[in-house]
Amino acid sequence: AQSVTQLGSHVSVSEGALVLLRCNYSSSVPPYLFWYVQYPNQGLQLLLKYTTGATLVKGINGFEAEFKKSETSFHLTKPSAHMSDAAEYFCAVSSPRGYSTLTFGKGTMLLVSP
């Protein structure tokens, strides 16, 4: 069974500050990992994903995440927050073996203040 834990239901940063959203996973095999963003009253949009290869992956809107197998983590970062980054962010995991659905974390709401 696979699972995802997102630390912090809410994270507040100032505009221009570093954004760090934490995600830890549990999986019996090296997983596929995803970050999605949800803006108010909208569906989920894929930010970035890790499947194989380079452990540092870059996504849209200046976000990136690093897969660390030893720490079972896939934290999302952005060097400088923008007001438009305010949204809810979801980490998700799936297994590369056989058919696997996405399992989501409970989400982290990012609040950006001027």
Added chain:
Amino acid sequence: NAGVTQTPKFRVLKTGQSMTLLCAQDMNHEYMYWYRQDPGMGLRLIHYSVGEGTTAKGEVPDGYNVSRLKKQNFLLGLESAAPSQTSVYFCASSPWAGGNYGYTFGSGTRLTVV
């Protein structure tokens, strides 16, 4: 370039009423999913389909039924709505198994059961 379209976008039901949520995708994706989103719970998988004519139970299937008569459509039914089914429902699709592609999400249906 519609992607995944959900109808209706909003609905209010009385306890005991029935309704069907429609999901349509125009990307020729093989796999389709229904999730529900509740505050603090993230997204939980209700049912999914790995191809036309197939359905399977997810994490929280009770009280819901689904059908996939056509590849492009995935219907979610509530036979006797309960207040506990008040939620935002998201449909998603993906082209193949294994989860490395990620999902394309619809914009959601906000359902209130009174």
